[in-house]
Amino acid sequence: MVGILDVNNIHFSYRKxxxxxxxxxxxxxxxxxxxxxxxxxxGKSTLIKIILGFIKPEEGNVKFExxxxxxxxxxxxxxxxxxxxxxxxxxxxxxxxxYVLLGRTPYINGFVRKTDYDKVLYWMDRVGILxxxxxxxLSLSEGEKQLALLSRVLSxxxxxxxxxxxxxxxxxxxxxxxxxxxxxVKREGKSMISVFHHLSSVKFLSDRVILLKNGRVLKxxxxxxxxxxxxxxxxxxxxxxxxxxx
Amino acid sequence: MKKYFIPSLILILFLIxxxxxxFGAVEYEFKEIIFFIFHPSSGEEIILKVRLPRVISxxxxxxxxxxxxxxxxxxxxxxxxxxxxxxxxxxxxFFVTLSLFLGLDSLFAHSLSVFSFVGALFSTFLxxxxxxxxxKISPLILLLSGIALNYLFSSFSSLFTVWGRDxxxxxVFWSMTGLSNATWLSVKVIIPFFFLSLIVSIFxxxxxxxxxxxxxxxxxxxxxVVFTRTILLILIALLTGSSVYVSGIIGxxxxxxxxxxxxxxxxxxxxxxxxxxxxGGALLMLSDLISRTVFSPTxxxxxxxxSLLGVPFFFYILxxxxxx
Numbered sequence: 001m002v003g004i005l006d007v008n009n010i011h012f013s014y015r016k017x018x019x020x021x022x023x024x025x026x027x028x029x030x031x032x033x034x035x036x037x038x039x040x041x042x043g044k045s046t047l048i049k050i051i052l053g054f055i056k057p058e059e060g061n062v063k064f065e066x067x068x069x070x071x072x073x074x075x076x077x078x079x080x081x082x083x084x085x086x087x088x089x090x091x092x093x094x095x096x097x098x099y100v101l102l103g104r105t106p107y108i109n110g111f112v113r114k115t116d117y118d119k120v121l122y123w124m125d126r127v128g129i130l131x132x133x134x135x136x137x138l139s140l141s142e143g144e145k146q147l148a149l150l151s152r153v154l155s156x157x158x159x160x161x162x163x164x165x166x167x168x169x170x171x172x173x174x175x176x177x178x179x180x181x182x183x184x185v186k187r188e189g190k191s192m193i194s195v196f197h198h199l200s201s202v203k204f205l206s207d208r209v210i211l212l213k214n215g216r217v218l219k220x221x222x223x224x225x226x227x228x229x230x231x232x233x234x235x236x237x238x239x240x241x242x243x244x245x246x
Numbered sequence: 247m248k249k250y251f252i253p254s255l256i257l258i259l260f261l262i263x264x265x266x267x268x269f270g271a272v273e274y275e276f277k278e279i280i281f282f283i284f285h286p287s288s289g290e291e292i293i294l295k296v297r298l299p300r301v302i303s304x305x306x307x308x309x310x311x312x313x314x315x316x317x318x319x320x321x322x323x324x325x326x327x328x329x330x331x332x333x334x335x336x337x338x339x340f341f342v343t344l345s346l347f348l349g350l351d352s353l354f355a356h357s358l359s360v361f362s363f364v365g366a367l368f369s370t371f372l373x374x375x376x377x378x379x380x381x382k383i384s385p386l387i388l389l390l391s392g393i394a395l396n397y398l399f400s401s402f403s404s405l406f407t408v409w410g411r412d413x414x415x416x417x418v419f420w421s422m423t424g425l426s427n428a429t430w431l432s433v434k435v436i437i438p439f440f441f442l443s444l445i446v447s448i449f450x451x452x453x454x455x456x457x458x459x460x461x462x463x464x465x466x467x468x469x470x471v472v473f474t475r476t477i478l479l480i481l482i483a484l485l486t487g488s489s490v491y492v493s494g495i496i497g498x499x500x501x502x503x504x505x506x507x508x509x510x511x512x513x514x515x516x517x518x519x520x521x522x523x524x525x526g527g528a529l530l531m532l533s534d535l536i537s538r539t540v541f542s543p544t545x546x547x548x549x550x551x552x553s554l555l556g557v558p559f560f561f562y563i564l565x566x567x568x569x570x
Contacts, residue, residue, distance in 0.1 A: 049462075052462075052465070052466055053465070054461075054462055054465055054466075073470070074465055074468050074469060074470045074471075075468035075470075076468075077468065078466065078467050078468025078469075079468070081466065082466060083462070083463065083466035085462060085463060088459070088463070089459060089460040089463065090458065090459060090460075091323055091324070091325065091385075091458070092319075092325065092458050092508060092513040093508055093509065093512050093513060094458075094512050094513045095512055098512060098513075098514065102455065102456050102459065102467060103467070105452060105456050105467040105468055105469065106467060106468035108452060136512075156467065162466075
């Protein structure tokens, strides 16, 4: 597999003196799913925000196919990374179709083309929400909203998808449904960086795992080698009893 | 509803325009007005010099306030946002009063309009900074903060009005008269501000559509959030500042119109922008017509009419959104 993203020596602090990230580095391969796992406050979400370009690191850089993404404009970045937050935030009425259509924004020059509409319909169909297209987004259930968000992100057709705890508020049915779709697109060549709270999601979707503790990489490697009772104990200071069998 | 809305709106606009020209201290018949429209040089002094500039000003002030309301709701991600409720209009009003107090009104031509804009910009920025207080502020707290700022600026305006007798005459007169002082000069002042803001906002319909997802999601979709936000702040200030300069403080147009339209058309700024402009213009022309005919020959400030319409609507939106 080919490396497409290099995250090099990222340092960041929100206020002077309190370091959130202390020299985090890793690389991502094409078609690979990488999970960042760690306790609350370990810097996972901050790292995702830095990769997306929402905040600037104090030190270090992020390179997509050798290009420094922090130097690209937002539109160019919108064609490389797409982002699934914990929950979609929308307070105004919008049909599900128009909501998913927003995923095409980085490609629209002036007006929406037929190919944009086709892609939206294609992804809504694949995610299984085509029947909801005329519904108001605000009237959907939490799970349906997350599926609409996923359709929007997939319509964005970026090589890398970043997911920040996208399943934590969903029931098992929607969680499984979303994980299956993500696994499918991963097999089709999409790369992913994710933050999950449930080890079951990590086990299902991830190829490699990075354990992050106090802003530093504790361990990184293939999931079988990293997700071990010893490492998890180390990560949570021995406060988690774990049964990883099965 | 969608199907009939635009043709009905055009018809209503035309009707209100004709009615506004015919009713007043001197009344004209329908056919006289139609004749005048096709022969404007026929020279009906009252229509040409008094009524026409007033009706046109009412349209552009209503259109500006409505568009400012729409853009504020987008900027603050809050359907309750409105230039009046959020203290933006009273900020503009305060700066005008202050500049009258300091004798800056004759500094250069239309200098008051510039101070009105600066005041609107200052107060929009202030509300925006409050909305950015760490830990994401709730829409209700933001609304209350706006209302508090509204009171603060109004109190300051009153204070300076009391301090200077000359100011008292000019500024009370100025902020209470609403549209009754509108002349062709008012039209000349508001038109460039309005069209500039309209054109820029139409060009920005796509980032505005995405902006409603919140800054992080909007940024991930390739929108330059800082740029969009800055433009929104400036446009809201331009529209509110020029409206306050022409007609003093008129409330609730910016709350009512965009919320009704969003209910019909969803949140697509490409449709919402022109429709808000046309509907806001129509609503203020109608309110102005009512304000000068209902107790004829006495004229009441148009802001009374817009408040009578707007306050029940405000409670409806508050109940619908339940931001607590």
